Amino acid sequence: MGTELDSLQLALLDGRIHRREAFDCGEPTLNRYLKEHAGQDHKRNAATPYVLVDPDRPEEVVGYFTLSMIGVALEDLSADAKKYVPKYSNVPAVLIGRLAVAAEHQGRGYGGELLRRALGRCLDASRVAAAALVIVDALNADAAAFYGKYGFEPITSDDAYPKRLYMPLRLVAKAQ
Amino acid sequence: MPSVIEKPAQAKKDGRVDIRLPIETKKVIQSAARAKGMNTSDFIIAAAYDAAQETLVGREIMRLDAEQSRRVAARLIDPGEPNEALKRLMRGGARARKRAR
Numbered sequence: 001m002g003t004e005l006d007s008l009q010l011a012l013l014d015g016r017i018h019r020r021e022a023f024d025c026g027e028p029t030l031n032r033y034l035k036e037h038a039g040q041d042h043k044r045n046a047a048t049p050y051v052l053v054d055p056d057r058p059e060e061v062v063g064y065f066t067l068s069m070i071g072v073a074l075e076d077l078s079a080d081a082k083k084y085v086p087k088y089s090n091v092p093a094v095l096i097g098r099l100a101v102a103a104e105h106q107g108r109g110y111g112g113e114l115l116r117r118a119l120g121r122c123l124d125a126s127r128v129a130a131a132a133l134v135i136v137d138a139l140n141a142d143a144a145a146f147y148g149k150y151g152f153e154p155i156t157s158d159d160a161y162p163k164r165l166y167m168p169l170r171l172v173a174k175a176q
Numbered sequence: 177m178p179s180v181i182e183k184p185a186q187a188k189k190d191g192r193v194d195i196r197l198p199i200e201t202k203k204v205i206q207s208a209a210r211a212k213g214m215n216t217s218d219f220i221i222a223a224a225y226d227a228a229q230e231t232l233v234g235r236e237i238m239r240l241d242a243e244q245s246r247r248v249a250a251r252l253i254d255p256g257e258p259n260e261a262l263k264r265l266m267r268g269g270a271r272a273r274k275r276a277r
Contacts, residue, residue, distance in 0.1 A: 029229045047234060072238045074245035091252070097234035116265050132252055137233045150262040153251070155244055162232045166248065168255035175258035175266040 005113045008062060013049035015039050023061045025100035027139060033098055034064055041066070047097055050121070052114055063101040063110050065118045067125070070095045072133060072166075093133035093166070094122040111146060119172050126169050134172060138163045 013020070013034075020035045038049040047068040051061045072091040096118050101110045122134045136152060138144035139162050144154065152165035209219035240248060258266075 029226050029233070032226075033230070046236075066234070068234070068236065070236050070238065072240060072248070074240055074249055075242060091248070095234065095236075112265055116268070119266065133248070135238075139229060139233070150265060151259045153247075155238075155240065155248070162229055164238070166251075168252050171255040171258050171262070172266065174255070175262040 005109055007055065008052050008110075008113065009055050009058075010050050010052055010117050011058075013038055013042060013051050013064065017059055018051050018053070018061050019059050020061065023064070023100075024103050025063075025106075026103045027100065029139065030098055030100040034061070034100075038064070038066065047095075050118070052110065052117070061102065062105050063099070063114045065099040065114050066097045067118065067121055068095050068097060069093070069125070069129070069131065070135065072135070091133055092129075092131045093135050094125050094131045094169070095135045095137070096122070097137055099136070115147075115150070123169060123172055123176070132169055133166050134169055135164055135166050138165060 011018075020038070023034050024031055034049070038047075041047040042049055047066040049064055049066045052063040053060060054062060070093050072093050074089055074091060096115075099111070099114055099118060101114065119134065122131070125131060135155075136147050138147055141161070144161070144163050144165065147165050148154075150167075151171065152167045155164045155166055205220060206216050209216045212219060214222070
């Protein structure tokens with residue numbers, strides 16, 4: 001780890017600067033989202049898209065992720081659990097909906113760097129407006145394994161993708 | 177993030193869907209598939225799979241069933257300790273910046 005990753009800058013997606021149409025991570029859904037929907041989702045406050053760029057080439061998107069706030073509704077909690085988490089019947093969470101690294105930059109730790117910065121933003125967000133969980137959507141088994149390595153656990157036990165995984169934000173805070 | 181992805185069209189095909197559709201729609205799909213150099217089923221699978229992903233990713237509200245709720249609540253009550261990978265991830269950047277100072 002070091003200077004190369006640290007020198008990368010995280011910025012809000014700006015269609016006037018960032019060349020969205022050139023981004024290719026190898027997954028058409030994630031390419032198309034950045035090109036066609038990310039700007040609009042940002043505008044209508046549905047999700048905030050962040051891009052990782054090299055300051056020497058600020059127009060080139062090295063990777064991106066999106067953040068939004070979601071509610072996770074728990075049901076039928078035992079009386080015991082309710083005693084401990086009375087307010088958790090609807091748990092506020094930060095969702096990392098999409099996270100992708102351009103194909104030409106893959107294998108250099110950029111995915112981890114994006115996740116590190118995304119989790120940092122999730123913690124920041126939770127300090128401003130409470131959130132207890134961070135949720136990620138994994139498109140496939142490789143992505144689920146990537147998140148699993150850091151301690152994300154699947155919400156559902158089936159093998160269907162996209163798969164949602166979660167982690168308590170307190171765990172992220174402890175890791176810092 | 178790991179790149180690729182077993183494309184649905186390349187994976188082992190052990191599922192089956194029978195669809196009835198208007199002949200005109202079918203013709204349009206067939207010409208689009210030809211234009212992309214794909215056979216019709218692979219084209220339909222790829223397009224439907226993309227649409228399914230887009231529908232499922234980023235959903236804004238989640239309802240968990242009782243079992244899922246129990247597991248998530250347990251982990252909220254006691255999140256345990258972060259594993260080594262998470263600690264390295266979250267602390268690596270800070271260490272590197274400190275060194276650079």
